[in-house]
Amino acid sequence: MDKKGRFAGFIPFRGKELDSGYIDKTPVLQFVLVSLLFPMWGAAASLNDILITQFKTIFNLSNFASAYVQSAFFLGYFIMAIPASYLIKRTSYKLTIIVGLMLYLTGSVLFFPASAAATYGFFLFALFVLATGLSLIETSADTYSALLGPEDKRTLRLNISQTFLPIGSIAGILLGKYLIFTNGDNLADQLKGLTGQEKIAFGERALQKTLLPYRYMIMALLAMIIIFLIVQFPKSKAKKDEVVPTENLGQTVLSLLKNRDFRFGLFTQFMYVGLQVAVWSFTIRLALTLDTSMNERTASNFVIYSYIAFFLGRLLADYLMRFLPHLKVLFWYAVVGIFAIAYMLIDRSFTGVYVAILVSGLMGPCFATIYTETLGFIKNPQQTETAGAMIVMMVIGGAFWPLAQGWLADVTGSMSISFAVHLLTFGAIAIFARHYLKHPFTK
Template sequence: MDRYKSRRFGFIKFRGRELDTGYMDKTPVLQFVLVSLLFPMWGAAASLNDILITQFKTIFNLSNFASAYVQSAFFLGYFIMAIPASYLIKRTSYKFTIVVGLILYLVGSSLFFPASAAATYGFFLVALFVLATGLSLIETSADTFSALLGQEKGRTLRLNISQTFLPIGSIAGILLGKYLIFTNGDNLETQLKGLSGSVKIAFGEKALRKTLLPYRYMIIALIVMIVIFLIVQFPKSKPSITTKKSQENIGQTVVSLLKNKDFCYGMFTEFMYVGLQVSVWSFTIRLALTLNSSLNERNASNFVIYSYIAFFVGRVIADYLMRTIPHLKVLLTYSVLGFIAIAYMLIDRSFNGVYVAILVSGLMGPGYATIYTETLSFIKNPHHTETAGAMIVMMVIGGAFWPLAQGWLADLTGSMSLSFAVHLLTFGAMAIFSYHYIKHPVKSQLLGASENVD
C-alpha cells in the first residue's frame, strides 16, 4: 500500500514507498541522515555527564556512589518517559515525537542556568532529569525509526550505521567539557585543598558556572535541529494491517510483550549493555586520576576521548564484519574479548588499566544496535513496534544502576580498578545472549504481514 500521498507537514518531501509493515521499499537518504544526526545529540549529552560526575564529586565533596546520581537522574528520565513516548508515537508520528523531545532537551539544557545560580547538586539533577525526558522521546523514536527507514532485511545494518554517529557527538561533548569546564594546572581537588571559607565557596561557584558553557552551544544546535525537522517531511512508518490486536491499548500491548520470553531476555541484555557502556565511561576519568595523581581533570579527559574514538572504530569494524558475518557472531566475539579484557584489568592494577578501559570501549561497538534490532525482531505483531521499541529504550535504566553499583564497589574496596569487576557480569550477559540465539535462532516475525496476529 502506497501512503505517500497522505497528509504530512514539511516542505521538503521524501522519496520512496511505505509498505504495509511500516518499512519502506528503499531508504530516503536525507531523512535517514537527519535521523542519524540525532544520535550524536544524545551522545554529547551523555558524555558531558562523565565530565559533570568528575566536577560535581569535587565541588560538592561527594563519594563515588553519590557522584553517580548524575547518571541515575539522567537515565531515570529515560526510563519514565519511554512508554509515554511510545504512546505519543502511536497517536501522532515519529517526527512529532522527535520535535517534542528536542524541545524538552532544550528546556533541560536551559535549566542549567538557574541551577548554577542556586549552586545546589539537587537542582542540577532536576535539570538533567528534564533533559533526559526529552532524550528519551528522541531515542525511542530514532532507534526504531532508523530501523524502519528502508527494507526490513537491512534494519540491523541501518541502525548500526546510525549508531556510528553516536561517538561523534560523544567526542564533541567531551571536548566541550575538557576545554570549557576543566582547567589547566593542578587538579580541582588539589586546588580546593588550599582554600577555605568564603574564598573556597567563591572558587566552587566559579567552577560551577563553567558547567554552563557547553550547554550554550547545545541550545543553539537544538534550535537549528528543531527548525530542520519542522520543514522536512518524513514517512509515518506505521503498519497499515488492521487486526484485532492493532486496537489494543498501551497496557494490553505491554502485557502481551511481557509474555514474550525472547523479547524479555533481549530487554534484560540491553539493560546489561547500557550499564556497561555508561559505567565504564563514567569512571574512566576517575580511574586515570586515581592511578596517576599527577594528572589533572583536563589531561585525564583525554582518555575518555580515546575511549570514544575506540568505540567509533570498534563499531565501524563491526559494521564491516556484519556485511559477511551474522551479526550475533560478531557480538559474541566482541563480548568474549571484552570479558577477557576486564579480567586482565583486575589482575594488572597498574595504569595499564586505563588503556584496557579504552580497549573495552572499542569492544562495546556493536552492542546496543545489535541487541536492539534482534530484540525487536522477536515481536509477533507489527502494531507493537512503537511500544516494543520504547520498552527496549527503558532498559537504559541500566545506565542508572550499574554506575551506582560500580561506585559502591569502588568505595567498598578503595580501588577504582577492582570496581570494574562488575563488568564481568555485563559482558558475560551479552556473550550468553549472543551464543543462545546463534544456537537457537528465533525467526523474525516483525515483517510477516501475512501471519495470523488476530
C-alpha cells in the same frame, strides 16, 4: 498531517511506505537527519562523564553519590519511554522527535538557574528534564532508523546511525575538556589551600564553567528543531491487520512481557547500557586515581580515546557483519571484553586505563545489534512502537550499574577492582548472542 500520514513540511519525502511500516528504499535526507540525532544525545551523555568528575570535587561527593548524575539522567529516560511510544502511536515519529528536542532544550536552559542556585539537586533536576527529551528522541530515532528502508537491512541501518553517536560523544567531551576543566592542578588540589568564602567562591566559578557547553547545545537544538519542522518524513507505521484486534497500551505491554525472547532481549540491553555508562562514567576517575599527579583536563583525553575506540570498534563490526552473522560478531566482542576486564583486575597499574579504552571499542556493535534482534522478536508489527520504547527503557541500566560500580569502588578503595561488575554485563551479552546463534528465533 496530510492524507499520506506525513507531518507538515516543505521539503518532500520520496518513497513508498509498505504495509509492514518499512520503506521500499531508504530516503537519504530523512535518514541522515534521523542519524544526526544520535550525536546530539551522545554529546549530552558524554558531558555527564565530565559533570561527575566536576561535581564530585565541588560538592565533596563519594563515588556512589557522584553517580546520581547518571541515575537522574537515565531515570528521565526510563519514565518517558512509554509515553514516547504512546505519542508516536497517536501522532508521528517526527512530532515526537520535535517535542523531545524541545524538552532537551528546556533541560539545557535549566542549567543556568541551577548554577545560580549552586545546589547538586537542582543540577540533577535539570539533567532529569533534559533526559526526558532525549528519551523521546531516542525512542523515536532508534526504531525510525531501522524502519527507513527495506526490512532486511534494518540492523545495518541502525548500526550506521549508531556510528554517528561517538561523533557527538567526542564533541561533548571536547567541550567539557576545554570549557569546564582547567589547566594546572586538579580540582581537589586547588581546593586544599582554600577555606571559608574562598572555597565557596571557587566552587561558584567552577559551576559557572559547566554552563559553557550548554550554550552551544542550545544553538544546535534550535537549528535542529527548525530543520525537522520544514522537512517531510514518512509515517512508517505498520498497516492494521483486520484479523488481529487492536490492543491498547496496557495490553500491548503485557503481551510483549509474555514473550520470553523479548524479555531476554530487554535484560541484555539493561546489562549493556549499564556497561557502557559505567565504564565511561569512571574512566576519568580511574586515570586520576592511578596517576594522582594528573589533572582533570589531561584525564579527559582518555575518554576521548575511548569514544574513538568505540567508533572504530563499530566500524570494524559493520565490516565483519557483511559476511558474518551479526550475533557471532556480538558474541566474540563480548568474550574479548570479559578477558579485558579480567586483565584489569589482575594488573591494577595505569595499563588498566588503556584496557578500559579497549573495552570501549568492544562495546561498538552492542546496542544496535541487541536492539534490532530484540525488536525482531515481536510477532505483531502493530507492537513496534511500544516494543521500541520498552527496549529504550532498559537504559535504566545506566542508572543502576554506575551506582553499583561506585559503591564497589568506595567499599574496596580501588577503582580498578570496581570494574569487576562488568564481568557480569559482558557475560550477559555473550550468553544472549550465543543462545540465539544456536537457537535462532522464528516467528
